[in-house]
Each structure stands twice: as structure tokens, then as C-alpha cells.
Amino acid sequence: MDEDASLRADCGRCAGLCCIALAFDRSVLFTADKAAGEPCRHLSQADRCMIHAKRAASGYAGCVTYDCQGAGQLVTQDLFGGRSWRDCADGGRAMFRAFALARRVQHWRALLAAAIGLPLTPPLARRRAVLAARLAPAAGWTLETLERAGNGSAGEMSDFLKALRTVTPRNGPAPPASPH
Numbered sequence: 001m002d003e004d005a006s007l008r009a010d011c012g013r014c015a016g017l018c019c020i021a022l023a024f025d026r027s028v029l030f031t032a033d034k035a036a037g038e039p040c041r042h043l044s045q046a047d048r049c050m051i052h053a054k055r056a057a058s059g060y061a062g063c064v065t066y067d068c069q070g071a072g073q074l075v076t077q078d079l080f081g082g083r084s085w086r087d088c089a090d091g092g093r094a095m096f097r098a099f100a101l102a103r104r105v106q107h108w109r110a111l112l113a114a115a116i117g118l119p120l121t122p123p124l125a126r127r128r129a130v131l132a133a134r135l136a137p138a139a140g141w142t143l144e145t146l147e148r149a150g151n152g153s154a155g156e157m158s159d160f161l162k163a164l165r166t167v168t169p170r171n172g173p174a175p176p177a178s179p180h
Helices: 061-065 071-079 093-115 122-134 143-152 154-166
Strands: none
Touching (some): 071 093, 093 122, 093 143, 122 154
């Protein structure tokens, strides 16, 4: 299966959205607490991580393992024309809301891409294709289409994922039948 480049994070094309929009609690993954909407103390004025090369050693192992699956650049480039949250009159709130929706959509897209490799029945394959098309509009994203897809597809995605239980073993092969 060819990997979809739009599902890979490209921090160079983002405005550090994960470093602002997301909250984290002090733990083994983060050396400090940070509220959602508050810039990380290691985010530069140019929206770049100042400790990127040494995140884990600096107590930010959670940042090393995080993957927005392309949501950051989708929002920054496609929806906000390359602007930073710093350039927005609302302090970036619209960007952060779009980022939350884009993270959801990109996660669903990644799950749908992975489902291609499963032994789907023809009806499930059609459902997968319909959902995948809806979550990758040919005309590109707008804030309105992202809002509709991010909120309006949750039930269908949930139903599709539940239906996958019929085509894949839940936890490996079924246990042997017990002799009676």
C-alpha cells in the first residue's frame, strides 16, 4: 500500500499548533503542565520548537511520540493560507478549533487507509470508499466542510469500525474449542 503523504506530519509547514492547542500534564512524558491554548514555553516566536533535537532529554518525550497525522499543515496551509495563530485577531481560537477537527479527520483517514489491507466484504469496501472520499474532498477543505466532516461523520466512522470486528480477529486467533 502506498503511504499517503497528506497523513504525515510536516512541522515545517505548520505554525506549531500542537505546541499551543494541546494540553499536557506533568508526567514521565512532560516535565511541566500546560493548558490548552497556552503556548509551550519552548515554542519560539517563529513557531518552532527550540528544543526539538533534545525533546526527550529535556523532559518532553510525549512530543517525540506525538503525530498529528498532517492536521497541522492542513490547518496552517490549506485553511489559513500559511498564517500563524499569532496573526489571527481571535488569538488563534479558530485555528485551534480547526486543528481539533483536522486531527479527528486525519485519524479517521489513517484508519480508513489501513482498512484497505483487510479482507473487507464488498459492502464494507464500499462504505470504506464512501467515507474515504468524504474525508478527502476533491475541492479541498474549507472551515465549513471540515466542520461538517469532523462532526458529521463520527457515527458512520464508529459504525464502520465496529463492523470491522466481523472481518478481523479481535485478539488474534480464536481459542481452541474446549472438548465436552
